[in-house]
Amino acid sequence: MLFNSLEFAIFLPIVFILYWFATNKNLKVQNLLLVASSYLFYGWWDWRFLSLIMFSTLVDYSIGCLLFNQENKIRRKGLLWISIIVNLGLLGVFKYYNWFLDSLYYAIPSLKVVTGFNTLDILLPVGISFYTFQTLSYTIDVYKRKLEPTKDLIAFSAFVSFFPQLVAGPIERATNLLPQFYTKRKFSYPLAVDGLKQILWGLFKKMVIADNCAEYANLIFNNSNDYSGSTLVLGAFFFAFQIYGDFSGYSDIAIGTSRLFGFNLMQNFAFPYFSRDIAEFWRRWHISLSTWFRDYLYIPLGGSKGGLGMKIRNTFIIFIVSGFWHGANWTFIIWGGLNALYFLPLLLFKKNRNNLNIIADGDFLPSFKEFFGVIITFTLTVFAWIFFRAENISHAISYIGEIFSPSLLSIPQLPKKSLIIVALVAFFMIIEWIGRENAFAIEKLKFANTRVIRWCFYSFIIYLIGMFMQTSQTDFIYFQF
Known part of the structure; x- marks a missing residue:
């Protein structure tokens, strides 16, 4: 169901x-x-x-x-x-x-x-x-x-x-x-209302962001030989928001539904695309799995307390096993190994715990250093997602090869409708940025100080879901894992 x-x-x-x-x-x-x-x-x-x-x-x-x-x-x-x-x-x-x-x-x-x-x-x-x-x-x-x-x-x-x-x-x-x-359990009206808001935001992530990004991500990845490097970059971009909207959307619906029944589940995503380095990204992405591997595999292996060789070994083990957990395909193992390579310099230079606080904590805009860190981290993450999405390793290599070709400088080959999806993603990320200090983006609407404005916003989200939802049911992407 x-x-x-x-x-x-x-x-x-x-x-x-x-x-x-x-x-x-x-x-x-x-x-x-x-x-x-x-x-x-x-x-x-x-x-x-x-x-x-x-x-x-x-x-x-x-x-x-x-x-x-x-x-x-x-x-x-x-x-x-x-x-x-x-x-x-x-x-x-x-x-x-x-x-x-x-x-x-x-x-x-x-x-x-x-x-x-x-x-x-x-x-x-x-x-x-x-x-x-x-x-x-x-x-x-x-x-x-x-x-x-x-x-x-x-x-x-x-x-x-x-x-x-x-x-x-x-x-x-x-x-x-x-x-x-x-x-x-005793019924809690505030908890139930909070749950319904999280369900609404999760449905928006899934049915508006993920499903519409999936349409273009699938088109580009499934026909990658027909597109220019600039279009393939957009394909990777669309997949990055497909998998985030789809998976974090599921988590939001799951957590919100649990609250309707008086249960509190752990937060599974904490605005990972605002991370300033890869270590922070993995503290914010699929938190329940990352902490599971940390507590039941990484720490028993010695964690980061041993010598240089042990640190490198344990880092690669944890990320490769994480990749293998996602599925029986060498692309997932490469994806895990690539993230280990990203993470390793931070660990070796003891910078893996530099960014424990919220980005731009107390400010509306990030500093230039934070903004640059987010752009670099997001770019590295999107690059790794290519291996995650590709059918096999040769597909990933050919996809990346075309990106780093002269066609990267050409105009992307996509219908104008895709611009609407880009605008929706931009709107989505703005709301996520405004609500990044909360458990989920619309938990507390800072820009809506009256009930009328809040209900207008919720109605607008429902309208967007109705306007952009797919005509047929779509599975959640992590059902295959």
């Missing part, structure tokens, strides 16, 4: 009414409603994949219970590895098995005859990368004794399958989200 679908527009009010008016007197029944609603939400794509969520839930719930009473260090570690192998094993089969075999047979063709293994005709379950990491965080935290295991299977099932963030995050930690299922 898509957030931007008629089905969800019917589904959400029904669940909301049942949640607050029919089950609000009994916490366990309320949680059970969330589990049933989440399974319906997820099963709308393919009910067969519900068995994977149920299996993963039961495995990690059982291991958590066993860890609680187990003091033997070897057995505890064995239980943890069972959880890791089961969860990553499922992820590996569905997401990487065919890619691994294809890569192996391409490198050594004779192996196909010797082994006799064939690729599998299987679909990638939607959201498997997200809920796998969410359940893993639970068992790891229980193993490290940062969290007591739950004995409430319904609450744990609701934590794993919570429908607002099930498919594309944020990847919640059990330490944050799970305790919220133990506590009786």
